[in-house]
Amino acid sequence: MFLNSRWLTSTNHKDIGSLYFWFSIFVAFIAFSYSFIIRLSLMWPYSFLIDGNIYNSFVSLHAIFMIFFFVMPFSIGGLGNWLIPLYIGAVDMALPRVNNLSFWLLFAAFILGFFSSVFAMGIHTGWTIYPPLSSYIGSPNISTDFIIFSLHCAGASSILASINFFITVFFLTSDEEVLNFLKYPLFIIGQLVVAILLILTLPVLAAAITMLLFDRNFNSCFFSNWDGGDVVLFQHLFWFFGHPEVYVLIIPAFIMISHCSCYVLNIHVPFSNYSMAFAIVSIGILGSIVWAHHMYTSGMDLDVRFYYAAATLCIAIPTGIKIYSWIASFFSRDYIYIPLVFWIYGFLFLFTVGGLTGVLISNSSLNLFFHDSYYVVAHFHYVLSLGAVFGIFMSFFFLFDKFYSFYYDYSSQFIFFFLIFVASNLTFFPLHYLGLWGLPRRYLIFDFNFYEYSFIALIGMIMFLLSFVILFFSFSLNSKVVDSCFNYNDLALKYFIFKRNNFFHSYNYSIFYLKD
Template sequence: MTTQVAETGHDDHAHGPAKGITRWLFTTNHKDIGSMYLIFSLIMLFIGGSMAFVIRAELFQPGLQLVEPNFFNQMITMHGLIMVFGAVMPAFVGLANWMIPLMIGAPDMALPRLNNLSFWILPFAFSMMMVTLFMDGGGPNFGWTFYAPLSTTYAPPSVTFFIFAIHMMGASSIMGAINVVVTIVNMRAPGMGYMKMPMFCWTWLITAFLLIAVMPVLAGVVTMMLMDIHFGTSFFDAGGGGDPVLFQHVFWFFGHPEVYIMILPSFGVVSQVIPTFARKKLFGYHSMVYAIIAIAVLSFVVWAHHMFTVGMPLAGELFFMYTTMLIAVPTGVKIFNWVSTMFKGSMTFETPMLYSIAFVILFTIGGLSGIMLALAPVDFVYHDTYFVVAHFHYVLVPGAIFGIFAAVYYWLPKWSGKMYDEGLAKFHFWVSFVGLNLTFFPMHFVGLAGMPRRIPDYPLQFADFNMIVSVGAFLFGTSQLIFVFILIKTLRSGKAAPQSPWESAEGLEWTIPSPAPYHTFATPPKVD
């Protein structure tokens, strides 16, 4: 710090945060920006969750109960978009902002002003997307995958605002990802080679490359929609020589890497948490790194497994079936390594560890249903049923969301300098765990029995399971209020946390005081 002061001629004092609202509007500090991302994603989690409540309230009993079918479709669409782009992704970017500089011994992110911009785009993007619900014809009603022609020829007039909102989210993601890549490549502490980086940094580095590769594809496909709607092109209109299936190919070429973007940072979090509470080194570090890279590479050659029923040539079905099943191999390596890390460890079961163990078990269940869906012949039966909904919620909720919870409980003492209430946090975990399984497990059964996705009404034989699912959903959703209570209680009256609250946590983030000072690692640490 002193050398910097001498060079720039400032008064010799530490620069703390600005006062008032400008601290948050103009901040370039990675900790402030990380906190804003995390708070934003928590708000989005509740908005997206309230939309899921509308869906599950409608499906509590057969018959049209509460909402118009068209509004039901808007809730389905907005729930998916808000959870994916508003809750999960900003939460991981917030964790990256907070933790990557601390973990690699950097003073901040490499591009701090870009960092500020990438956050402040988001509230405007999501405000614009949600305000479409109040426009003539309502909001987007075509599902979060926005398949053409539902999203072009037959879309409500508000679709233009939706397209612009998606563009803004994509721009934000690209900026955030570039920032992560530059930070990790250029700002590691002396002595920290790539193979000494914490796993969370590795998973985020790969995630950032995936984002840079596929977000422009999403921008391309929504631009083609815009052209079809307003400028007379026929990319997705068979009447003008286009093809609606082209939309699906371009969308899923983005969409499949996107689902790995949502899970890889969770892999990183769990790879930090499990060794800490098993009190052992992570088993097979190098194989973990290679497995992440393999998953990332393979994620680009499996996209059409979402489209087995569109009428592909047999060779195409076989190719996408085999590549999809191949992804199970590096994923299996990771699960094996997590289990091996726990094997014969001196395990304790603090809340971050509970979330991580639940992650490993439930993510594996979601992976197994994924292998079932990868089999092209039987996918003709599963496609567009609740079995698919069960599958991707089993990988996204215990996968992404539980990974975020594990990370928050693990690093909260470092962020706030206070310990959370362990008893309450365990209560939050168990209620969430029960609610989650009660919600998503029965969906496998109604799906296999033939209940289609995205319908506001259903035949009588599905009634019992749907009632159970709805009760589980209300339990799971409401239990997140416990989480908010725990956060507020911690910040207000938590016990002071030591520098390293966990017995055998390793990494540079545990070498700094709790709470983490506003500026850290002004002089880079040496890594042996």
């Protein structure tokens, strides 16, 4: 029976991690199809979609699916479930049944989010669901309610998974490692910071969207200025979650860069390992106190804007430490130019470009011009769509042959990397110019002078599609089972990944700490 099947009721961390992986890859293609339709619609006036509400619905679902159902499940649910027990030498996660529940809550959230596109032309509020556009007057259809319930389920899933990760690390490791933070590998430190950020900020998002749900359906007025509420309050509550969420998405890419660098350079830890650990923690702390730089145009006082601009610039310090530490690691050793090296180089370039544009728009005066323009779209796509997703591709090529015993030959990996790298810059770099010329985002029709660069971005999207087709056929034709034995000099993982690589567990014994 299906109810007794391995995948539905499994409490094995590898099975659940695999469910996260394949679910996130499936959703990624759906979200990519939305983005492809968006770019087709912007090629020329009415070239594909002819209704602005449907266009905004595709924009909203693209963002929500990419963030909550692709990047987070892959980099947190998938990598975290697979690697945390292996790193600390535990048999499984501390709360295996909660682990199973967290995945199926995420699946239910995806179903609710998908249903929102079926009713009344979908949700056209943007992924931020700002009132009054998301109020009952602005969005009287049921699609917005489906998205709110979807975010509730996804948030509950992330909170449960984060609590599980936190308890696993602190209760299933030896006492001396728990007491010495710097003994943890960077992967564990990064996942702990991500878990803490989610536990602290997701309840705030849940409160905001619950109040919005009451405003829509039970005649309350939390976010109605006309009735004594405060519409800007929602923005504060949303971005108190939304900006730490940015670092929730990018920190797993940071730690995978560090461990992949160790593999390429055949070293135990990257250059300045302690500084890297403190930089991750500093990024998590500073990222939680700068949320209002998304709201410079909402009427804040000058001194408040000055604080948020200065605090945002401070994040560049730990981020710069990480960038220069990775560069120093590669300058300090000789290495072979395997495809993994190019993924690391590509990440460093794209993330640095995105970070530099972020420094520019963090200025509270310049931001008054750039706010809600295509310059902001280019910035966060360089940091997230390219930074975080390049980290995911790196994890895919680096770890999936160890997890599932298949691999892509080097020629396929090189071709895929160069296509993706060129496509990324063709798609998103022209958006900087559109933003500098003042083109606002979320518009289906605009001046004819802007369509030249929009067409260049479409060429980049076609190259994205071509690269995925090549990736699929190169796997179908050239994949082969490889020997599960490789030279991996990184901290801790080499001791566990093959010695305890059983897909099936027996729970006739207690979960306890294993140490060689």
